[in-house]
Amino acid sequence: MTNKHYAVFIDDDELMLKAVRRTARRLIPDWDTSFISEPGKWRELLLSDRTPDIVFCDYRMPGINGGEVLAQVASDCPLAIRVLMTGDTRDEVLVGYSGTAHSLINKPFSDELLADLLAQVEKLNRLPFTHQQQECLGQLSYLPVLPEIVGQLRRALNDEQADTKKIADIIVQEPLIAARILQVANSAYLGFQRTTESLDEAIGRLGIQLLYALTVSFAIESETAPLLPAKIHQSICDTTQNMASLGKALAASFKCSAKAQQQVFTSAILNGTGRLVLEITRHKTPPLHAQLLQQLNAYPDTLITVFLLTLWCFPEQVVWPLLELESAPLADEKAWINPLYFAYQYYKCGDNADKLADFMSSLPEPVKTAILDNLGS
Known part of the structure; x- marks a missing residue:
């Protein structure tokens, strides 16, 4: 009987492979596995009739580096999650934009991190994507590789013993991200009456979910900047921020709960990931861009976001709500997805005056008034 899943580990270091084999036997005893020490022969050393x-x-x-191997994997096995392992953090400079890896991990890595990555196989299989959509998403290249600070932050947020000081100590490793966190925590649309220069207080204001989303968003903005013309990159980042602000303001106008308002803001911020990657694809691989637009229907950026956030070990309760955009707007006026939908559609019109006029004329009068009021405030 064939096992449900198949994991492949490629490393010329036999001792490393033996250690991983022991760990894999404990973590995934019911999976098929291959441990390959000859990277140039990885194709012929796979299990027969199995796709990783x-x-x-x-x-x-x-003879061959891991980026080159994973490029071959991407071509031969587009549905496989691709993880690049490195024993030298300086390698991140070399491979961050190789376009071959979904994730980059530093060696030695913990059992917890390995378990998280293996769990993404199950989570990706649960996403409501067709086989064609999965195959299309699997071909994405020029993907941003999240810096180590994101993994550190995720582990700290999952640690019940971690306090705001520990989290602040992690974020301060990236001064630009720390500055952006403070900027958001002091923004008027969050409703605080006074400013703060304390990163600890800023973290307390934002909450864990939003803090993590912002850190990932700012890291991705930095990682993708070299891949796009500066004007286009800045425009996408500005649109993400404006969409989040408008969505949150609309949620307040619609009398949504404080929790719903934060969810709108968080989801809008995260959705900027998909827009950046979609635009990079348009510039770097136009045929794949056309395929993405055809296969991913009305919300290609959202489905890319859902796919990537799942790969990056985001919890399902953060990722899955983004899929509700496809069924919005809902009849329930206080449904959290409605303000996100209206903000999304507004900024989707871009600079096209005719599209914007058509969109605004299609709205119920209270929604149109709320948009105009909040854009003018």
């Missing part, structure tokens, strides 16, 4: 669900590959290997 996830492939881990070391970066520095003789």
Whole structure:
């Protein structure tokens, strides 16, 4: 009987492979696995008639590097999650934009991190994507690789013993991200009466979910900046911020709960990830961009966001609500997805005056008034 999932580990270091084998036997005893020490022969060393669900590959290997191997994996096995392993953090400079890896992890890595990545196979399978959509998303290249600070932050947020000081100590490692966090915490639309220069207080104001979303968003903005013309990159980042602000303001106008208002803001911020990657694809691989637009229907940026956030170990309760955009607006006026939908559609019109006029004329009068009031405030 064939096991449900198949994981492949490629590393010329035999000792490393033995250690991973022991860990894998404990974490995924019911999976098929392959441990390959000859990277140039990875294709012929796979199990027959099996396609990997996830492939881990070391970066520095003789004859061929891990980026090149994963490029082959992307071509031959587009549905496989691709993880690049490196023993030298300086490698991130070399491979961050290789376009081959979904995730980059530093060696040695913890059992917890390995378990998180393996769990993404199950989570991706639960996403409501067709086979064609999964295959299309699997071909995405030029993906941003999240910096180590994001993994540190995720682990701290999952640690019940972690306090705001510990979290602040992590964020301060990236001064630009820390400055942006403070900027958002002091923004008028969050409704605080006084400013703060304390990162600890800013973290307390934002809450765990929004803090994590903002950190990922700011990291992705930084990682993708070299891949797009500066004007286009800045425009997408500005649109993300404006959409989040308008969505939250609309949620307040619609008398949505404080929790719903934060969810609107968080989801809008996260959705900027998909817009950046979609635009990068348009510039770098136009045929794939056309395929994404065809396969992912009305919300290609949202489905890309859902796919990537799942790969990056975001909890399902944060990721899945984004899929509700496809069924919005809902009849329930206080449904959290409605203000996000209206803000999304407004900014989707861009600079096209005719599209914007058509969209505004299609809205119920109270919604139109709320949009105009909040844009003018």
